[in-house]
Amino acid sequence: MFKRLAEACAPVAITVDGKRVGCRAGDTVAAALIAAGIAHCRTAPVSGAPRAPYCLMGVCFECLVTVDGTGSRQGCLVPVRDGMTVETQVGRREAGR
Amino acid sequence: MTNASDLASSYDLVVIGGGPAGLAAAALAARAGLSTVLFDENPGVGGQIYRAITFSPVKDRTILGEDYWAGADLAAEAAASGALIVTGATVWSLDPARLVGVSIAGQARLIRAGRVIIATGALERPVPVPGWTLPGVMSAGGAQTVLKAQGLVPSGRTVMAGGGPLLWLLAAQILRAGGKLDAILDTTPRSNWLRALAHLPDFLLSPYFSKGVKLLREVRAKVRVIRVDRLEAVGDDRLREVVFGTGDGERRLAADLLLLHQGVVPNVNLAIAAGIAHAWNERQLCFEPVLDGDFNSSVPGIAVAGDGAGIAGGTAAAERGRIAAIAAVRALRPAASVPDVQIMRRKLRREEMGRAFLDWLNRPAGPFRQPTGDTIVCRCEEVTARQVRDTADMGCEGPNQMKAFLRCGMGPCQGRLCGLTVTELIAAQRGTTPAEVGYYRLRPPVKPITLAELASLPIAEAERKAVER
Amino acid sequence: MAASDYDVAVVGGGLVGVATAWGLAREGCRVVVLDEGDRAVRASRGNFALVWVQSKGLGLPEYAGWTIRSSNAWAGFAQTLKEETGLDVCFQRPGGFHLALSDKELEARANVLKRLHNQPGIVDYETEIMDRAQVAKMLPDIGPEVVGGSYCPLDGHVNSLRLFRTLHAAIKARGVTYLPSHRVENIAREGGEFRLATAHGEIRARRVALAAGNANMRLAPMVGLEAPMRPERGQIVVTERLRPFLDHPVVTLRQTDEGTVMIGDSKEESVDPAGLTLGVSATEAERAVRLFPLLANVNVVRTWSAIRVMTHDGFPIYDESETHPGAFTVCCHSGVTLAANHALLVAPMIARGALDKSMVAPFSARRFHVQAAG
Numbered sequence: 001m002f003k004r005l006a007e008a009c010a011p012v013a014i015t016v017d018g019k020r021v022g023c024r025a026g027d028t029v030a031a032a033l034i035a036a037g038i039a040h041c042r043t044a045p046v047s048g049a050p051r052a053p054y055c056l057m058g059v060c061f062e063c064l065v066t067v068d069g070t071g072s073r074q075g076c077l078v079p080v081r082d083g084m085t086v087e088t089q090v091g092r093r094e095a096g097r
Numbered sequence: 098m099t100n101a102s103d104l105a106s107s108y109d110l111v112v113i114g115g116g117p118a119g120l121a122a123a124a125l126a127a128r129a130g131l132s133t134v135l136f137d138e139n140p141g142v143g144g145q146i147y148r149a150i151t152f153s154p155v156k157d158r159t160i161l162g163e164d165y166w167a168g169a170d171l172a173a174e175a176a177a178s179g180a181l182i183v184t185g186a187t188v189w190s191l192d193p194a195r196l197v198g199v200s201i202a203g204q205a206r207l208i209r210a211g212r213v214i215i216a217t218g219a220l221e222r223p224v225p226v227p228g229w230t231l232p233g234v235m236s237a238g239g240a241q242t243v244l245k246a247q248g249l250v251p252s253g254r255t256v257m258a259g260g261g262p263l264l265w266l267l268a269a270q271i272l273r274a275g276g277k278l279d280a281i282l283d284t285t286p287r288s289n290w291l292r293a294l295a296h297l298p299d300f301l302l303s304p305y306f307s308k309g310v311k312l313l314r315e316v317r318a319k320v321r322v323i324r325v326d327r328l329e330a331v332g333d334d335r336l337r338e339v340v341f342g343t344g345d346g347e348r349r350l351a352a353d354l355l356l357l358h359q360g361v362v363p364n365v366n367l368a369i370a371a372g373i374a375h376a377w378n379e380r381q382l383c384f385e386p387v388l389d390g391d392f393n394s395s396v397p398g399i400a401v402a403g404d405g406a407g408i409a410g411g412t413a414a415a416e417r418g419r420i421a422a423i424a425a426v427r428a429l430r431p432a433a434s435v436p437d438v439q440i441m442r443r444k445l446r447r448e449e450m451g452r453a454f455l456d457w458l459n460r461p462a463g464p465f466r467q468p469t470g471d472t473i474v475c476r477c478e479e480v481t482a483r484q485v486r487d488t489a490d491m492g493c494e495g496p497n498q499m500k501a502f503l504r505c506g507m508g509p510c511q512g513r514l515c516g517l518t519v520t521e522l523i524a525a526q527r528g529t530t531p532a533e534v535g536y537y538r539l540r541p542p543v544k545p546i547t548l549a550e551l552a553s554l555p556i557a558e559a560e561r562k563a564v565e566r
Numbered sequence: 567m568a569a570s571d572y573d574v575a576v577v578g579g580g581l582v583g584v585a586t587a588w589g590l591a592r593e594g595c596r597v598v599v600l601d602e603g604d605r606a607v608r609a610s611r612g613n614f615a616l617v618w619v620q621s622k623g624l625g626l627p628e629y630a631g632w633t634i635r636s637s638n639a640w641a642g643f644a645q646t647l648k649e650e651t652g653l654d655v656c657f658q659r660p661g662g663f664h665l666a667l668s669d670k671e672l673e674a675r676a677n678v679l680k681r682l683h684n685q686p687g688i689v690d691y692e693t694e695i696m697d698r699a700q701v702a703k704m705l706p707d708i709g710p711e712v713v714g715g716s717y718c719p720l721d722g723h724v725n726s727l728r729l730f731r732t733l734h735a736a737i738k739a740r741g742v743t744y745l746p747s748h749r750v751e752n753i754a755r756e757g758g759e760f761r762l763a764t765a766h767g768e769i770r771a772r773r774v775a776l777a778a779g780n781a782n783m784r785l786a787p788m789v790g791l792e793a794p795m796r797p798e799r800g801q802i803v804v805t806e807r808l809r810p811f812l813d814h815p816v817v818t819l820r821q822t823d824e825g826t827v828m829i830g831d832s833k834e835e836s837v838d839p840a841g842l843t844l845g846v847s848a849t850e851a852e853r854a855v856r857l858f859p860l861l862a863n864v865n866v867v868r869t870w871s872a873i874r875v876m877t878h879d880g881f882p883i884y885d886e887s888e889t890h891p892g893a894f895t896v897c898c899h900s901g902v903t904l905a906a907n908h909a910l911l912v913a914p915m916i917a918r919g920a921l922d923k924s925m926v927a928p929f930s931a932r933r934f935h936v937q938a939a940g
Contacts, residue, residue: 001233001251001252001253001353001354002243002249002250002251002252002253002354003249003250003252003276004247004248004249004250005154005155005160005244005248005249005250005274005275006154006155006156006248008154008156009154009248024154024247026149026152026154026246026247027247028140028246028247031243031246031247031249034243034249035243035247035249039232039233039334039335040232040334040335044230044479045807045825046478046479047479049230049479050232050334050335051230051232052232052233052235052335053235053239054234054235054236054239054476055220055221055235055236055238055239055514056235056236056238056239056240056242056243057139057145057220057238057239057242058138058139058544059220059364059510059513059514060236060476060510060513060514061477061508061509061510062476064509070863071863072509072545072806072865076242077138077139077140077187079140091809092807092808092809092825093806093807093808093809093864094808094809095707095808095809095811095827095858095860095861095864096860096861096863190844192844196844198844207844488731491734491735491738491744492734492738492744492745492746493734493746494603494604494746494747495603495604495605496604497604497605497611498604498611498746501608501610501611501727501730501731502727502730502731502734503731504727504824507867507868508867509806509865509867511867511868534604535604535605538605540868540869540870541844541869542866542867542868542869545806545865545866545867546865546866547862547863547864547865547866548803548805548829548851548854548855548861548862548863548864548865548866549851549855549862549863551803551844551847551848551851551866552848552851552852552854552855553848554844554845554848555845555848556845556848556849556852557845560843560845560846560848560849561845561849563832563833563834563843563846563849564831564832564846564849564850564853565849565853566833
């Protein structure tokens, strides 16, 4: 769906739902998911419908994911880091995570 | 990297937002001697129009175009001015006494400000078409962001839909970058020309005219453009095809990516939560703050500059930021020397020429602002157009009662993607105007903070006693 | 003389007004509800949604019985509304808690309950002081600072915004006329009927029920009644939606059926509904995290403040006018808890034309004069 223009940035490895995903320094979590062709990053808490990043500028809150164990992080505002663990947020967040 | 604990407890000027208005304002104020801090929640400055200006991986300057690269000067100017520029900083609260609540890396601080300039800019108007919540549907601005910041370009079956200058600019940028674009579905009605015509003379004299003509020519040479009066994104778990109609006919296009855009509107949440008066702009179909000639709002000491003051574009934003900063300097340090504000006002007037024509020409059509049936209006709480219209018929006159009845506006986005739609639907259903209907009441936090962060704020004895009794 | 347009005009479109209007419509009355607009100060949009029994009635023991009556009728009331509208207000009565974060708080709580249950004429019902271990059995996620609390099996909660919407849908379905943006400026009694003056014209009705919350103070004297009110402000913090972790409402913290957690509460003299004090929200957040540490990193998505409808002593006012026969006051703080009573008991009284003294005599505003004299 998206391809990378410039391969110049340093490679970074994160895991998404346990699977290793290669991305680049300067990616946000949301951009890394988009670049990897991952279709959805969460399911909506009311209906369970799959949702994906929409605005990429921090206003739509569709890109909510769990990052390093903390839920409801806006993926478009979190820069990737080597070893970061990202998980799909399924429905409502769990208190304590 | 500035931590929350590195911040002083007060600054002469707090600038909220690191786009063109914020950068220009911070630079001017700092050079005039005000202690100045600028907060932006993104990893780098530039706002939306100059996103990633300090680190974009798109090195070929012809892809994004020189208008984008002009932002580099603004960023450099601010960096050299002596203003403290803090990225990764989210402002979640601003009160009329100019107490700013900001969060950096999960740590909250309250900062006092002598003056505040809100420069939080604009966001894209929602495009509530059936299926717009499907994975595979994004805003055009979102696609432009990942192009500028990460060098990502659409490579599959891609359709753009909507209207407005950003749509055409992005189309050109995608094509220059070697990306894929199968079709542009233009939702602006032909009849817009009639209202735009009266403003054509100014437009012809403005910088937008030649740029616009060139851009349209560039894009139309490579992509088919189809005028449509309805549009639907179809798929099960993700987008599969785009269905669109012209008159009686209906066509389908297989697609992996649908990019929606029908203009930008001021991002009003922080300003409204700060108690700033807003009014409906019928030409641009949005709410904007009520401001004086120096961009001062109805709350003393708080100004709104940039597209947040009313949509006028990136170059105008910088001039507005400077005008607001000059007013701040005059208020706090009357003896300081500042540039001649008339220079900015002249540049601003030139930028504002031609906007009326663009606004009328690109004015989004009613059906794309006032959906019907099961089309989702509030994405966060999954409230449909039918529910909003039926509840309006039940006697619900305004968006705050509507929010109480249906939960629209209660999700984390706090109405940023549904507010205008809800207001317009109530007005349409009850035969009144958006100005009469009004908008959501908004309170801090305008962006989420954790309970632990909130709990860490200073608590006065009387405040504690109000709870522990 | 033309017949009045309506049998009863209900002034106030909040929970008290619409519950009463619904009850009246069920009795066959032609009803009009006169309400303010979208930005009106509405306790119905700013309450904690508790259907609460414990510690009600200290100072007026009959209030405990009145409350329990409503609590017991609530499930049936919710079921009827669901059958009529298809909307489920999610009423639950799992039992509720007051939690104490210090021995001092627990002792103070125990004292309040002791005084309450020692009052002559108080109805007997179960409320238990629990130690930490007992609380932890029912609320496994409590924090280490919780020393205990009081528990009452009759306490419950409901989705009060959905209740508000449901009652509006229910009155619409029953043909009640709902008039928003019709603030009542004056009420006169002429020719055996009431004439209510609004900016959009006059409404005529045979009877009038004042259910306008704190505004009853302004309206009641127009019909020979009084409603001394002492409004106060409270603030609430609301979190994002979470997976269920809390089955029992705590008086200052509850998880809604949507999964959000509501956190309160404060008592402030200011009556500016738009004002918010960060320090108050911060204190509420601090206590919430001390009560349930697993909430520490949960996001606050919204805070709001609301003005409590509060009579001078906190107890309801139900009155019928002697000088203006046919005028009634229906006024209380607990519009959610008492909704069943208002719909199923008070409304029929108004439909019949007279309050049932055996049930509501203690709640007449005349008590304020007795107190003053005593």
